[in-house]
């Protein structure tokens with residue numbers, strides 16, 4: 001077993017890094033074509049009705065009442081005193097949607113986006129504000 005373990009140290013990993021920024025260039029070009037309508041892509045998984053993916057925040061509608069902070073079980077929401085607006089740290093979010101339900105002006109929603117993996121906990125892609 002030891003020789004096999006040592007040999008493994010010099011081999012390339014069999015898996016690919018997952019976060020979006022590691023997608024090979026050829027795939028990135030393909031996704032750009034999809035966005036511009038030149039190519040089409042079937043979603044890998046159809047999300048079920050009322051799926052709870054990445055939070056969407058309609059900042060301009062927010063009245064700064066802080067109710068979402070009070071119900072969030074994982075303390076994923078920060079209140080920005082200077083702006084009277086919120087900031088959501090997705091790395092802490094458990095996607096329970098309680099903040100959506102309590103918001104009096106319905107400015108928080110759960111989207112269908114679920115490809116959120118990143119190597120940085122505080123990466124801009126994991127912060128909603």
Ligand code: SF4
Pocket residue numbers: 071072073074075076077088092093094095096097098099100
């Ligand atoms: S979905 Fe749940 S865990 Fe995530 S920010 Fe809202 S209340 Fe907090």
Ligand code: SF4
Pocket residue numbers: 061062063064065066067068069086102103104105106107108
């Ligand atoms: S509950 Fe809604 S309106 Fe109140 S602070 Fe949170 S996002 Fe803004």
